[in-house]
Amino acid sequence: MPNVGALQVSRSVAIPDSEIELTFSPSGGPGGQHANKTSTRAELSWNVAETVALSPRQKQRVMGQLKNRIDARGVLHLT
Numbered sequence: 001m002p003n004v005g006a007l008q009v010s011r012s013v014a015i016p017d018s019e020i021e022l023t024f025s026p027s028g029g030p031g032g033q034h035a036n037k038t039s040t041r042a043e044l045s046w047n048v049a050e051t052v053a054l055s056p057r058q059k060q061r062v063m064g065q066l067k068n069r070i071d072a073r074g075v076l077h078l079t
Helices: 032-037 056-065
Strands: 006-008 014-016 020-025 041-047 075-078
Touching: none
Parallel strands: none
Antiparallel strands: 006 014, 020 041, 041 075
């Protein structure tokens, strides 16, 4: 049964919506007036270090696998 109010990642892992932050901004580069005025770039942030969705071992594995996308505070950034 899906966990309401959470992002279901697998059968055993569901990230609470309250831990995920989405921000939108204009994307860089060419595209004319429309691209410069609309927020077409989306960024998802999730604090892997402090999540309740993962065990300590799972956190360690995620942080190792995605270390290039995780900042010093343990926040994963996806664009």
